[in-house]
Amino acid sequence: MTYEIGKLNHETLIGPVVAAEDALARLDERVTRSEVGEGFAERADFFDSISSMWVAGELVHIEDLVLHDAQMDIRAPSHELVIAHRIVRARRRVSRNDPGWAVSRSGIMALAGVTEEPSIEAEPADIGGEGVELDLVDHDALSPELTEIDEVLARTKWLVDGNEPAEPRKQEPELSVGELLIRDPDWDEGERIGEWLELAKKVDGFPATLAAAVLWDAWEYLEPLQRHHWLGQALVSDFLRSRGKVRSHLLAYAVGLREVPRERRRARDRVSRLVAYLDAMSAAAGIGMKDIDRLTLAKRQLERKTLDKRSTSSLPVAIELLLSRPIVSAHMIARAAKITSRGALNLISELGVREITGRGRYRAWGIL
Template structure:
């Protein structure tokens, strides 16, 4: 059964649609003109990845995600942290491609990890060319050497015995009943074999054709509601929010970045997001778009003010100073460690601590070891 879009009460939805459209347009324009737009976009990937896990009921700390992404974990990564990092990498991949790529068949297949490596598709790779001997040594068995002749006789005997054993085994296999083979290659203990992901994705795409005739924000809300209702993917449900962000990019509503939709979704109560009333769910998703846009504009203001304050410390500095690199790193990460600063600025850990003190970044962890600095 596909997703059915009922008659929409536009009189009720119109105020929420207008607010979401206005907030998204303002965020997109401010990001385009902001001098900290690049850092804002990169930070948004981390915040949305952690928020996506929060919406699904799992807790992942942003600082752990940052350190894991930099290959500087302070503890063994948890299963939830690995999933959050997968979300982070998927967001980066979508943000660097064409707006409509993630919604295409190739894009969804790539994000699901179903693409086939081109290397494995090469025909004839690793085989022996029988015409030229495959680069093997050309041994002349007719040389008359008795020692070599004895060795080849032993090899022929082994090959003949192996061929007899294989023939007997094949005869038993033919007489035995054929075993059931899962052509999909999925473990039935993990995946539901009756869950037809291709069919559900097809139904979700049918809902996309209906959403295209609606305003971008309302269309995105309809698509999100269809994703929550149909649940196309068994183990990658988090992909839906990124597809919604890609849909807004393809419609030209948010063209500068991939919207951190889950950040706004955190502000919406679960009783509204999971309401049995269709109109209530759509209003909740529209309000989530507005909340995400408002949070993004506040983040832009905070980053802009911080950059202005820190740039004052860069005045009268020599051209080879490492402080500009540290400033760019701080603006693009929610939290940074001494090791991350040392790697980015190419200095020693002691030198990284000196740069942090000169830049005046606030310490956020409150710990003596594995300290982190960032912008609040």
Template sequence: MGYEIGELPLRTLLPEVARAEDQLARLDEIVRRSPVREGFAERGHFLEAAASMWISGQLLHIEDLVFHDAHMDIRSPTHELVVGHVILRARRRVAGAEPGWAVSEAGIAALTGAERITSPKAPGISDERGGEEDEAPPDDDDDPLSRELAHIDAMLERSRRVLDGIATQAPVAVREKPSLVVGELVIRDAGWDEQERLFEWHGVRSDAADLPPVLSAALLLDAWEAIEPLQRQHWLGSQLVATCLQARGKVVSHLPALNVGLKAVPRERRRSFDRTKRLLAFLDAMCLAAESGMKEIARLDQARQLMERKLRGRRSTSSLPAAIELILSRPIVSAAMVAKAADVTPRGALNLIAELGVREMTGRGSYRAWGIL
């Protein structure tokens, strides 16, 4: 641990800082004025989750992630898919909260699931889901499956406490660390002080508060990579940096997808021993992410205009608008997803897809899916 900002080579960094600031501001204004901004933001969550897994060296197919999120898996979920869906849900929660909530103590506790262990209340549904009634925004995945999983988590937690000789209703101090059992030593380092590392990262955030927002974000991302505050949720760093850009007012219309840009930067630059090269790589990644976002939203806007031509002369009760909205908000859709969103039969969903003229993406005879190229 230990990260000092020190003296920065501003003559080298400032041109890239200005370029990144300009690109992010342009994208923010385009998204704010675009009629497809909600679909762009939702698609960005999926793309960012897949890119985050790619950055960590794991391959996750967008198709599997979309189907898993819709509870329409075509195969048993893999470990990569489960982690990717966790990233997707966390990003949605960050995007739906107030700017800056995610970097607060309550926000980090909610996103990391620490509330499940540190909450002084008795285990229950609301606590096991990691939410707070006053400080944290409600989880958008409030469905029967989530409630059932919350019940199971609560039961497993009570069973673990009984097996460990801990009373079920015994209060737990907020700062108390959970004891490690033998099995957890394989995946957790007992000497890894996450609270201390997070405190140090927040110190870097305070020291960089007077710097330009984009340069501050690059330093925060570099500090997160160097300090590694979290053992098992390292992917959270880019989401916290993105919400810092929102809190500074640099991007207000959406949550930036930084990993989409980082994916296009060679690993040798992202992992260089020279900090200046790493900062330049992070700044370049922000520019690439903004350029990719501008191309994506222009493509979505063009696709929307083409599909909305099909609505001319349609009845007000037509199911086409619901199908268009779904297709614009997902990188890929299935007939079952369209049928559920438009409240039609699977055969009717296929007819809607054929009318809209979207392209089949999988090339398969079964488990087919469609999307916008």
């Protein structure tokens, strides 16, 4: 499976490329100079995670994700919720590293939680004229014991099933039936990731937004990782950051993809798909600009409540938490401000924040 760039219709792409470049540049400048830029970036992680799951056909509630991130679940987390939280943690990890770290083989493998076996064999090293061999392979002293335990367990399973014990084979372990349902043994993830990384080098001369759109289209086509397809959106956002288009934060690209109809995102014509992806970048920038305006206005209104208050007041802590999370609960404010739940409710009533859930229990508030 090979992804070919081919010839692109520049007359059709030039308009969306210019619009996306301008929108992202304006958003980046606005976030850099905004007083709520840090809170906006933290909120974007949650919104991008929810939108990414929505684009993939899964529904996760924002309040469940925020409470799960704060380790205050009100119910047992579902499989979709766990994946959504992995997206949040992956975006935070990408943001902590240097721009372009995720768009590398080591970065992709680290984010996917896959460990590659070293391809370089251990060679003897001579230090100070004395022959000292460095063993780079046998670094775990318990490996032989663990292998013997696995062999005993394999023989025991054969006896339980009513078969004769067989000699252990030194071949690679076969995939079980359950793994075959979710993993293709012929799916060469390393080769596909290498092909995608080579494509990232080829589009280096393209405009940043057009290159990001091509990379996302290639990620959709190649599907390098079988169980981490959602990782591609974070990689595209980090690619834009490495190209200097969005330096202030990690773009919530999935938020823009959610605004584009599925028929356009899944069009048969590649140029139509690229135009849809460019429009998604413009849409994500537009939504981000509106969110910045909303947060800036909310912060100024909330800061008026802190006038003539004591320097030890917990209102600033509550305001900072409200600006960095889509929703907050009384327990989250109590833990952040190190006060009681009753004190947190008093802070919320004093700030006059709108309640979102409208329930008697597990109440939550936020800035809409």
